[in-house]
Amino acid sequence: MVLDLNGKRALVLGASRGLCMAIAKPLAAEGATVFAAARSRDKIADWAEGMAVECDLSDLAQVDALADQLLSDGGADIIVNNGGGPPPGTAQAAERGQWLAHFEAMAANLFHLNTRLLPEMKVRGWGRIISITSSGVEQPIPNLALSNGILSAVVGWSKTLANEVAGDGITVNVVMPGRIHTQRVDELDAAAAKRTDSDVAEVAARSRATIPAGRYGKPEEFADVVTFLASARAGYVTGSRIRIDGGAIKGI
Incomplete structure (x- = not known):
């Protein structure tokens, strides 16, 4: 299947390692111009072929600078949201300051960035927003209270936004890695x-x-699903949560 992302501009957040590094590569292979963002540009400059951008999602000024940079050159057609993973811990042990700091980086600043980039998608009548969460949003994972709680907010935002922009040719989906x-x-x-x-x-x-x-699972298996969701062929998939977990979640 040829997904043909030629001419599309894709912003991949948290691309210095792991899932998003794996996602950036097939997007580029399908023809997209990929802007790989991470806190440290040096960690991605060796493979991002000049498209590495530095952005610390916990710093609103850097988030706005990234939006300004993209909008000055045409915006983004595809956004892969990834706010990273907070440290493990129980709900009882998590302090208020931890909730606020990680919510800002993993949710609030991501919402702000997407809101700034959405108008250009609406003008073009085409866009793809894909947020990486966790199987913990459906079946909470013990000792990952911060992740379970904050990523659940990302799911609620995604579903709400999906309903708002479906008529504009923009799909919004959540992928849940196991x-x-x-x-x-x-x-x-x-x-x-x-x-x-x-x-x-x-x-x-x-x-x-x-x-x-x-x-x-292999990172490449996860990345291939995300790349399909980013393509025109997935234009009727929106407002969905998609498991990529080898069957690990017990519920239907």
């Missing part, structure tokens, strides 16, 4: 091993045993 084998998953396994005084390999094995597919 255990995709990235550095973030390795870090969570390591944290779980430390918390339970276990071996990391044992923790990973127990985690894989809960997944019907029997393994962690």
